[in-house]
Amino acid sequence: MKVKDIVEFDISYLNEDGRGVGHLGSQKLVIPDVIEGERVSAVITSFYDGVTFAKLLKVIKPSEFRVKPKCPYNDICGGCNFQHIDYQKQLYIKHDLVKYALSDFNVKIDDTVGVYYPFKYRNKLHFVIGQKDKKPLIGFFKGGTKQIVDIPKCILHDDWAEKLYNIVAEYIKVSKISIYDIDSQEGALRYVTARHIDNNIIVTMVITNNFLPKSEWLYKTLKEEFKKVSLYLNINNRMDSKVYSEDFIKLNGDWNLQAKIMGVDIEVSPSSFLQVNLPIMNKIYKRIIDYTDAKEGSYIIDLFSGIGITSLFFAKAGAKVTSIELEKNSVNEARRLIKANNLSDKVNALQGDCNQMLKIVIDELPKNAPKTIFVDPPRKGLEGTASTLANSGAQRIIYLSCNPLSLATDLKILIKHYKIMSITPFDMFPQTKHVETLVELELK
Numbered sequence: 001m002k003v004k005d006i007v008e009f010d011i012s013y014l015n016e017d018g019r020g021v022g023h024l025g026s027q028k029l030v031i032p033d034v035i036e037g038e039r040v041s042a043v044i045t046s047f048y049d050g051v052t053f054a055k056l057l058k059v060i061k062p063s064e065f066r067v068k069p070k071c072p073y074n075d076i077c078g079g080c081n082f083q084h085i086d087y088q089k090q091l092y093i094k095h096d097l098v099k100y101a102l103s104d105f106n107v108k109i110d111d112t113v114g115v116y117y118p119f120k121y122r123n124k125l126h127f128v129i130g131q132k133d134k135k136p137l138i139g140f141f142k143g144g145t146k147q148i149v150d151i152p153k154c155i156l157h158d159d160w161a162e163k164l165y166n167i168v169a170e171y172i173k174v175s176k177i178s179i180y181d182i183d184s185q186e187g188a189l190r191y192v193t194a195r196h197i198d199n200n201i202i203v204t205m206v207i208t209n210n211f212l213p214k215s216e217w218l219y220k221t222l223k224e225e226f227k228k229v230s231l232y233l234n235i236n237n238r239m240d241s242k243v244y245s246e247d248f249i250k251l252n253g254d255w256n257l258q259a260k261i262m263g264v265d266i267e268v269s270p271s272s273f274l275q276v277n278l279p280i281m282n283k284i285y286k287r288i289i290d291y292t293d294a295k296e297g298s299y300i301i302d303l304f305s306g307i308g309i310t311s312l313f314f315a316k317a318g319a320k321v322t323s324i325e326l327e328k329n330s331v332n333e334a335r336r337l338i339k340a341n342n343l344s345d346k347v348n349a350l351q352g353d354c355n356q357m358l359k360i361v362i363d364e365l366p367k368n369a370p371k372t373i374f375v376d377p378p379r380k381g382l383e384g385t386a387s388t389l390a391n392s393g394a395q396r397i398i399y400l401s402c403n404p405l406s407l408a409t410d411l412k413i414l415i416k417h418y419k420i421m422s423i424t425p426f427d428m429f430p431q432t433k434h435v436e437t438l439v440e441l442e443l444k
């Protein structure tokens, strides 16, 4: 077999990455955009580490769960991996992705908790800006490449994203701002990012210098479409693909985006972490509050706490909370929110590395008080914090994970002293391969 050969094979299963796996003789083939049970024709694209990678040409025998993608840009964008799959089937697949990743633990995985309407859920948007034949492109990187595809309407975002697309397109014409070119690294405008809640929007123009032409026009035009607008500048000369530098400058409007989530007031800056799908997140938050049993007299340690939304929930329910978060801006925001929600006597927001600070925090809490630790780490998982957590002595650990593979690594360490009580996948990212998993553990 060689690159460009055309082959036909059956898809046996979807791997941990949501891609189909099939075999021709002893050769293992991996291919995106397929469903288990399908027969496909495909072209070989590359070989790596004993695996052959292929691109779909034609579905010869389609699965009964294959549906026509709603998005007209699905083939050129590559942002959604599962749009060709019926939504209920997506939920089963995500259940199985978690089940395969956690197969060592011999624990039942609950059904995936989904949403009623699996589109228009994202509250965050990162437009990449480029140009082709002197025409601006406002869209996303085509999956796994540096090629920018123009996407005027994305079904994962509500109509606000289309409005923003039109304003950015008009802004580029009106301001005559130069467009950044990835290859030559010349030009100014690189990204336009936004967060949107309840028709309030925070927009950041990421440019290579410190002057945004026609910024007043941009602010005024945004104000005509959205209720409250905050407009920021981020000056980013980095050579890598990181969207932001540290340099944020507020140009107009309120300092942050404000919202109310399950009774607590929150504020979000352009760079702080906020879950992208609030309807499903509310379901997860309710479950977390339930599992942690937050109440008067209980102590909760909130690790990897971001701007401290969960800390506010725990404190509102009566618990004393200590949170640890690495990113300074998020901790500053967390401290503001604690004050704004009148919870200063309940929450202590600490800045630092969980790995170094967890042990100190545990030692400072009253010895016999019931303790629960909630963790919500980034994709790479707990790393060094896992063994401190395993030896923490807390009665309960509640673990929210966005990556079943790093979750599996961490659980191997935690089960030395903890018993897994339940595992529930949640569909935070419908139409994509990603899945969020909530695990409840109790001290043995």
Ligand SMILES: C[S@@+](CC[C@H](N)C(=O)[O-])C[C@H]1O[C@@H](n2cnc3c(N)ncnc32)[C@H](O)[C@@H]1O
Pocket: 273, 274, 275, 303, 304, 305, 306, 307, 308, 309, 310, 324, 325, 326, 327, 330, 352, 353, 354, 355, 376, 377, 378
């Ligand atoms: C998945 S987010 C969770 C945020 C928060 N729980 C929420 O729901 O809004 C992970 C957070 O962990 C923080 N983080 C990453 N590594 C860390 C470390 N070693 N110590 C403390 N915080 C860390 C990141 O800055 C980020 O805010």
